[in-house]
Amino acid sequence: MLTQPLLLLAGSALLAACQATGVPHYERTTLDESIQGGYGLTVADIDGDGRQDIVALATNPAQFVWYRNPGWEKYPITSTSSGDIAAAPHDIDGDGDVDLVLASEFNLQASTEGGLVQWFENPGNPRENQQWQAHDIDRVPTSHRLRWVDIRGDGKPVLINMPIIGIGAQAPDYAVGAQMKAYQVPQNPAGRWSAIVLSDAFEMAHGITVVDWNGDGREELLTASFAGVGLMQFAVDGVFVKQTLLGAGNRGERPNQGSSEVGLGQLRHGPRFLAAIEPWHGNEVVIYEAGEDGALPWNRRVIDDSFVGGHALLVADLDRDGSDEIIAGFRSRPYGLYVYRYQAETGTWERSALDEGGIGLAGLAIADFNGDGYPDIAAIGTATGNVVLFESEGP
Numbered sequence: 001m002l003t004q005p006l007l008l009l010a011g012s013a014l015l016a017a018c019q020a021t022g023v024p025h026y027e028r029t030t031l032d033e034s035i036q037g038g039y040g041l042t043v044a045d046i047d048g049d050g051r052q053d054i055v056a057l058a059t060n061p062a063q064f065v066w067y068r069n070p071g072w073e074k075y076p077i078t079s080t081s082s083g084d085i086a087a088a089p090h091d092i093d094g095d096g097d098v099d100l101v102l103a104s105e106f107n108l109q110a111s112t113e114g115g116l117v118q119w120f121e122n123p124g125n126p127r128e129n130q131q132w133q134a135h136d137i138d139r140v141p142t143s144h145r146l147r148w149v150d151i152r153g154d155g156k157p158v159l160i161n162m163p164i165i166g167i168g169a170q171a172p173d174y175a176v177g178a179q180m181k182a183y184q185v186p187q188n189p190a191g192r193w194s195a196i197v198l199s200d201a202f203e204m205a206h207g208i209t210v211v212d213w214n215g216d217g218r219e220e221l222l223t224a225s226f227a228g229v230g231l232m233q234f235a236v237d238g239v240f241v242k243q244t245l246l247g248a249g250n251r252g253e254r255p256n257q258g259s260s261e262v263g264l265g266q267l268r269h270g271p272r273f274l275a276a277i278e279p280w281h282g283n284e285v286v287i288y289e290a291g292e293d294g295a296l297p298w299n300r301r302v303i304d305d306s307f308v309g310g311h312a313l314l315v316a317d318l319d320r321d322g323s324d325e326i327i328a329g330f331r332s333r334p335y336g337l338y339v340y341r342y343q344a345e346t347g348t349w350e351r352s353a354l355d356e357g358g359i360g361l362a363g364l365a366i367a368d369f370n371g372d373g374y375p376d377i378a379a380i381g382t383a384t385g386n387v388v389l390f391e392s393e394g395p
Contacts, residue, residue: 023318023319023339023352024318024319024374024394025393025395026376026377026391026392026393027390027393028355028390029388029389029390029391030386030387030388031067031389032056032074032386032387034385035056035063035385035387036061036385037060037062037063037382037385038056038058038063038363038380038382038384038385038386039057039059039363039380040056040085040086040087040362040363040380041054041056041363041378041379042055042087042089042365043089043366044098044100046066046068046097046098046122048096048097048098051371052069052367052368053068053069054066054069054365055067055100056387057085058084059083059084059085062081062082062083063076064077064084064087065077066126068127069369072389073127077102077120077130077132078102078120078134080134081105083105083107083114084103084106085104085143086102086144086145086146087101087103087146088101088146088148088159089101089148090148090157090159092119092121092185092189093189095122095124097122097124098122099120100120100122101120101146101159102117102118102119103115103117103144106142106143106144108142108165109171111141111142111166111167111168111176112141112168113141114141114142115139115143116143117137117138117139117161118136119135119137120133120135121133121134121135135190137183138183138195140163140179141163142163142164142178144162144163144164145160145207146161146162147160147162147208148160149182149219149220149221150219151219151220151234152218152234153217156184157219158183159184159185159193160180160181160182160208160221161180161183161195162180162208162223163179164206165178165205166200166203171255172254172255174203174204175254176203177200178200178203178205179199180199181195181197198232198241199232199241201227204225204226204254204255204258204280205224206259206261206281207222207223207224207225207260207262207276207277208223208224208262209222209262209263211264213233214233218234220232220233220234222246222262222263224249224259224260224262224277225258225259226258228245228247228248229247229249229259229274229297230244230246231246245296245297246298247262247274247276247298248300249276249278249279250278250279250284255279256279257280258279259277260276260277260278260280260311261277261311261328262274262276262313263275263313263315265315265324265326266323267324267344270344271289271290272290273289274288274289275288275313275315275326275340277307277310277312277313277328278310281309281310281311282310283305283307283308285302285303285307286301286302287300287303288300288301289301303348304338304349306336307328307330307336308332308333308334309331310330311330311361311362311382312328312331312362312379313327314326314365314366317375318374318392319374320373320374325340325341325342327354327366327377329354329355329361329364330361331361331362331381331383333360333383334356335356335357335358335360335381335384336361337355337356338354339354355379355388358381358384358386359379359380359381359386360383361379361380361381361382362380363380364380366378369391370392372392372393374392374393374394375392376391376392377392
């Protein structure tokens with residue numbers, strides 16, 4: 001059942017309807033149909049030509065590859081990994097090209113083993129030389145999300161590693177806290193990386209988003225877990241790590257509890273908001289808004305409860321009108337990927353279908369791939385084994 005008035009569109013035939021609602025028209029291009037078990041996407045200029053490329057990974061069977069913009073030729077990064085689950089780009093060795101961190105050996109049913117974290121050294125000419133050298137960083141069972149975060153505001157981000165569950169946690173409660181770790185790049189990045197534990201309280205930590213919460217140039221983290229939506233701030237109010245509960249999440253019975261994905265948005269001439277998929281791998285798209293009294297947690301509103309295995313969500317101003325849209329979808333049949341646009345006149349969120357039936361959505365990435373000034377959307381499917389690009393053609 002849908003809990004707000006929504007605009008439903010068939011397939012990817014978006015031109016007339018999306019122009020009517022202000023959502024851009026997208027040209028849909030399938031980049032790959034051979035990445036069965038596809039899970040995650042990230043974006044980086046891998047070959048240093050000034051264009052954003054797509055990095056993709058699959059869990060089972062494992063793949064870790066990149067696609068070169070604009071022809072989208074596919075190149076391998078490694079063929080020796082297994083259970084690939086997360087990647088994060090950064091120039092780790094300071095040589096001017098983009099290296100990649102990979103979390104692999106993921107198994108939710110084996111919470112005491114695996115969790116290999118490595119960085120792969122860009123060979124400098126990755127189209128001709130596909131021998132990316134691997135360097136071990138750590139092993140943390142069920143390592144699941146990787147992010148580079150500038151917690152000091154000095155332009156030197158640290159690597160954040162968030163496992164999905166704690167060591168020894170088991171279904172259905174997963175009632176063991178996971179150790180979120182932070183790693184500073186050492187002087188010799190090919191050597192040992194030391195880590196500090198930022199938190200050991202997260203249970204079923206599925207989503208993590210980097211934000212500048214205060215607009216002060218320092219980055220913070222939004223988290224989505226069994227506890228709901230949280231904010232992690234660093235070196236504020238006299239503590240090294242300050243954690244604040246912003247959204248209560250879905251309070252169902254475990255494992256159908258809490259929040260699964262989270263994003264931060266801003267409305268034109270209006271307040272900012274949080275968007276989430278709830279509960280874990282859930283059926284709801286949820287909006288959180290601050291009340292007039294500033295009380296915590298924020299007010300929760302479900303705008304869609306029709307998802308089946310919700311698994312990816314991002315927030316971006318797709319039409320450049322000053323208000324952010326929500327892009328979200330799910331990975332189980334019948335599969336769906338949607339854009340939600342706020343309607344100020346009615347106070348509701350209008351839904352448009354970006355894709356229905358074509359992508360068992362696991363991951364999303366947004367960048368201006370074609371250089372027209374509008375964000376484009378890349379998506380990867382698990383059961384459907386595909387990578388699909390939606391290129392904006394403007395409103």
